[in-house]
Amino acid sequence: MIDDRRNAAIFKRMVGRAGIDHRFSYFVPETDPDGFTADTEGFYRPGQFPGTATRMARFEKTAPMIAEQALDALGLDGERERITHLVVASCTGFVAPGIDQLIVKAAGLNPGVERTVVGFMGCYAAVNSLRLAHHFVRSDPAARVLVVNLELCTLHFQETGNIEQLLSMLLFGDGCSAALVTADETGIALDDFRATTIADSADAITWRIGDQGFDMHLSGEVPGKIQRALKFETERNDGDGLLRGTRPEDYGVWAVHAGGRTILDAVESGFGLPGDALHWSRGVLRDFGNMSSATLMFVLQRVLGQAGLSVDRATKGFAVAFGPGLAAESFRFTTV
The missing domain is CATH 3.40.47.10 (Thiolase/Chalcone synthase)
Incomplete structure (x- = not known):
């Protein structure tokens, strides 16, 4: 759907840097002779996208x-x-x-x-x-x-x-x-929850109901805003902050919403995390893309399965997700 050759090249380059190999849809895809990839039912037809x-x-x-x-x-x-x-x-x-x-x-x-x-x-x-x-x-x-x-x-x-x-x-x-x-002592123990909102960022992520489905706006400024906010949270390091007076190095497990490669880069940079700290989040992004609210749950599933890394019992963990507001919702947990 991109007519301009230069814009098409920019688009392909950005896609190549996305860190996403696969995404899934309940639609069954089909490629027509003209190369327009759609679904077998014709739900999405050029010039006739549904209301x-x-x-x-x-x-x-x-x-x-x-x-x-x-x-x-x-x-x-x-x-x-x-x-x-x-x-x-x-x-x-x-x-x-x-x-x-x-x-x-x-x-x-x-x-x-x-x-x-x-x-x-x-x-x-x-x-x-x-x-x-x-x-x-x-x-x-x-x-x-x-x-x-x-x-x-x-x-x-x-x-x-x-x-x-x-x-x-x-x-x-x-x-x-x-x-x-449940109260059963298995899986991971949810310890406490805390939210914060980044000032002057209400328009950075919006999701509105339109005549042709829901319209997403995701500003390119989001990663930078998150990175600066998390760096400030690390520096303030008091009981009222997102880290509750702790330090990033106090947590052995990180479960971060895989909103995109640049979002994960921003979290890594803002909190000063080592390069492998977001292993599970980057894996979910690679294998599934961003699935909105389901994404963090997929990351936690990998933590539960200890996929690719060894997690000791009673390891402290930190989970965080970002969305409209621009807000960060977090909780701490312990592997049991």
Whole structure:
């Protein structure tokens, strides 16, 4: 969709530096004889990209099936009837009855399960959904909270030749995660949560509902703003800051939302982290791209599996994600 040869060359060079090898979509891709890669159903046709109503109808149909696959992978057979709470985070679709109710029905959960939807918060909704689950379990140690982060980002492709818009869209892929939060001493222990907002950055990341799906704006200034903010957090080093008076070297595990290569570079530079500290985040970015709120959960899954690095028991960890605001949502955890 880029007509200008120079812009096309710039676009290809930027894509080559993205640090992303694969992204996934629930659409089945097909290449027509003219080389326009689309889906087998013709959902995206040149000159005929669908309106928001059509996209939302597809979300209603597809999202519960994707969630059911994530639940199957979690291996809750025999335990589903024990689920007391369901927390669902998504910013890529709206429907009523809600996606939470659709998941309850599709997954065969108890219809009386307590449901909460974390809606339209963007990439850091993973932290907010875990924070809710954390509160539920602290108030009732018998609670068993199912957390689902479900994002169909490829539902919102826009027909445009604008390089900045295209690069923003092409960071993203579809993803869904399912996690169980309980008082059982296994997995990782969620310790505490804290959020902060970067001043004068409200327009840096926006996600608005348009007539042709949802419109993403991701400013090129975001990495620089994050890097400077995190450097300031490191230097202030007091109890009110994001690091709670600790130092980056106090944490042996880092789980950072893989929002993009330059975002991870900014975190690494701002916190002064060693080159391999964001190993899991860069791996998720490479293999899946940015899946909005599901991304951090994919990183935590690799931490749980200790993929590629050895993590000792009782290692302190730090997790953080960024999104509209421009805000940083964080929590500390311990491997157990």
